[in-house]
Amino acid sequence: MLLFLMTSFQDSTPQHLFYKFFHDDEPSDSQEVEDSQQKAEAPPLDPVEYRKARKRKLQRVVERLHSMYLFYAATNAKTTEAEMQLLNSDAIVPEFETGHFRLIKGDPFPQDMRVIWISVNGVGVAFVCYDYDNRVQGEITLRVLVRKLHECRFILQPSEIFNRPEKIDILLNKFVPCGHTLFMNHRVIKQLEKECDVLFKAIGN
Numbered sequence: 001m002l003l004f005l006m007t008s009f010q011d012s013t014p015q016h017l018f019y020k021f022f023h024d025d026e027p028s029d030s031q032e033v034e035d036s037q038q039k040a041e042a043p044p045l046d047p048v049e050y051r052k053a054r055k056r057k058l059q060r061v062v063e064r065l066h067s068m069y070l071f072y073a074a075t076n077a078k079t080t081e082a083e084m085q086l087l088n089s090d091a092i093v094p095e096f097e098t099g100h101f102r103l104i105k106g107d108p109f110p111q112d113m114r115v116i117w118i119s120v121n122g123v124g125v126a127f128v129c130y131d132y133d134n135r136v137q138g139e140i141t142l143r144v145l146v147r148k149l150h151e152c153r154f155i156l157q158p159s160e161i162f163n164r165p166e167k168i169d170i171l172l173n174k175f176v177p178c179g180h181t182l183f184m185n186h187r188v189i190k191q192l193e194k195e196c197d198v199l200f201k202a203i204g205n
Contacts, residue, residue, distance in 0.1 A: 001138070001179040002113065003128035004172055006149075007062050008158050010122040014066045017123070017154075017161045018168050019058055022179025025109050057108040061115065065126055068101055069119050083120050087150045092186050094147050096120065098139050103128070118146050121155050127176075137181040144189055145171060148196070170199045 005019040078097070086094045096118045103113040109128075116138045117126035125146050127138055146155065148171050154161050161168065174192045175182070182188065 001127050001129055001133055001176055001181065002109070003058075003061070004176065005058065005061065005065075005124075005126050005128070006154075006158075006161065006168075007065060007124045007126075008122060009066060009069050009119065009124055010158070014062050014124075016058075016062065017158050018165055020169070020172060021054065022176070025054070025057065060108040061103070061126075061128060064101065064103065065115065065117060065124050068099055068117070069124055072099060072119065080121065087120060087147070087155065092147075092189055093140055093143050096143050096146060098142065100135075116142055118142055120146060120150075123155050123158055125149065134181055137183060140184060141175055141181050144184070145175060148175075148193070166203060167200060170196055170203075 001022055002025055003019065003021050006017040008015040008017055076097075086096055099115075099117045099119075101115050103109060103115060105112050112131055114129045114131060114133070114135070115126055116129060116135070117124055119125075125142060127142055129135070129138055149155050149168070152160070152164070152167050154168070174196050175184075184192075
């Protein structure tokens, strides 16, 4: 995984809630030699320009995600009540419907990427993935994260994210360590949840 992000679509203009790049978004070793040569010849960006470039890329992802959300909302009959039932179910891996779309090379990243996303209560939660990332594991992880984010009150009260962003960092560090998806059965999920709960208590819950 390259990136995790949360965006609010509750207003006409999408609002950034949280994002985390797991590592640099430079081309991988598997890309063409020509790309490596171009990278070597290009002058390095200073830290300020690097952050600006990342924000532009993030904004492009949000624009695409918002477009997909609007299309989904216009064509899907699922009600908010149905979403709430999924959020409040006892299922360890809720059956949220996941969306997918591609980001082609150069728009905005230097290689093809895939986006897996879920929208609940007007909040979009997404992974930006490499082609080699396991799609099924990514979907499972995202569904579990949405349930945990709801338990932290971040789905129904998105503004709470700005008060306790460290909770999301804890969840990501456990469920997506260094951007790697884990093979998770119910036993593993419950163990990771217990570890998160211990860390939540340590920071004052």
